[in-house]
Amino acid sequence: MYKVGITGGIGSGKTTICKVFEVLGIPVFYADTVAKEIMCQDALLVEGIKTAFGNESYFEDGKLNNKHIAGIVFNNEKALAQLNALVHPAVFRAFDTWEQTIPLNTPYTLKEAALLFESGSYKMCDTTILVTAPYEIKLKRVMERDRVAAEQVIARMDKQLSDGEKSKLANHFIVNDEQQSIIEQVLALHQEFIKSAEKLKGTKL
Numbered sequence: 001m002y003k004v005g006i007t008g009g010i011g012s013g014k015t016t017i018c019k020v021f022e023v024l025g026i027p028v029f030y031a032d033t034v035a036k037e038i039m040c041q042d043a044l045l046v047e048g049i050k051t052a053f054g055n056e057s058y059f060e061d062g063k064l065n066n067k068h069i070a071g072i073v074f075n076n077e078k079a080l081a082q083l084n085a086l087v088h089p090a091v092f093r094a095f096d097t098w099e100q101t102i103p104l105n106t107p108y109t110l111k112e113a114a115l116l117f118e119s120g121s122y123k124m125c126d127t128t129i130l131v132t133a134p135y136e137i138k139l140k141r142v143m144e145r146d147r148v149a150a151e152q153v154i155a156r157m158d159k160q161l162s163d164g165e166k167s168k169l170a171n172h173f174i175v176n177d178e179q180q181s182i183i184e185q186v187l188a189l190h191q192e193f194i195k196s197a198e199k200l201k202g203t204k205l
C-alpha cells in the first residue's frame with residue numbers, strides 16, 4: 001500500500017494535520033505513541049532495553065521506569081543512539097503488523113513520526129510531508145499545550161533537526177502558520193496521493 005510519512009518540528013501541528021487526514025478516512029499510524037506502547041509490550045524490545053540499561057528499566061508491574069531511562073539517555077548521545085537502535089526497528093515491525101490490518105481498498109496510509117528523517121524511516125515511505133510553522137508560533141503552542149516554560153520547549157527543539165535540514169529530504173510541505181488554510185492544503189495533497197497510489201498499483205499489476 002502507498003505510504004506517506006508525515007513529520008514536523010515540535011508544535012508544528014503534525015498531529016492536528018493527521019486528524020484532518022483521518023476525517024478523510026485515511027488511517028494514521030502514530031509512531032511516537034506506538035513506540036511508548038511497545039516499550040512495555042514487545043518482548044524482544046523489553047529484553048533489549050533490560051540488557052542495555054538494566055532490569056531496573058522496568059517496574060515489577062511491567063511499566064517502563066521512564067525516570068531511570070531518561071536519567072541515562074539525557075545528554076548522553078551514545079546511550080540515546082543505543083535506545084533508538086532498539087526502539088526504531090521495533091516500531092518498523094509494529095507498522096508492518098498494523099498495515100496488514102488496513103482494508104485493501106484504502107488508498108494510502110500515513111505514518112506520523114517526529115523523527116521520520118532522523119530514524120531513516122522515511123526511506124520506507126513512498127513520499128513524505130513536512131509540516132512547518134514559524135518558530136514563535138511553535139514555541140507558544142507547546143508552552144500552552146504542555147504548560148511548560150519557554151526554556152524547556154527550546155531545549156526540546158534544539159534536539160531536533162532544523163526545518164531547513166528536514167526540508168532537503170521532504171517531498172511535500174504543509175504550512176501551518178494559522179494564515180493559510182490547512183484543510184485546503186490537506187485536500188490538495190489527498191487528491192495527489194490518491195493519484196500516485198493508483199499509479200503505483202498500476203505498475204505493480
Ligand code: ATP
Nearest residue numbers: 008009010011012013014015016114141145176178
Ligand atoms: P509534538 O511534536 O509536540 O507532538 P505536533 O507537531 O504534533 O507536536 P500538535 O500537537 O498537532 O503538534 O499541535 C500543537 C498544539 O498547537 C496543539 O495544542 C494544537 O491544538 C495547536 N495547533 C496546531 N495547529 C493549530 C492551528 N492551525 N491553529 C491553532 N492551534 C493549532
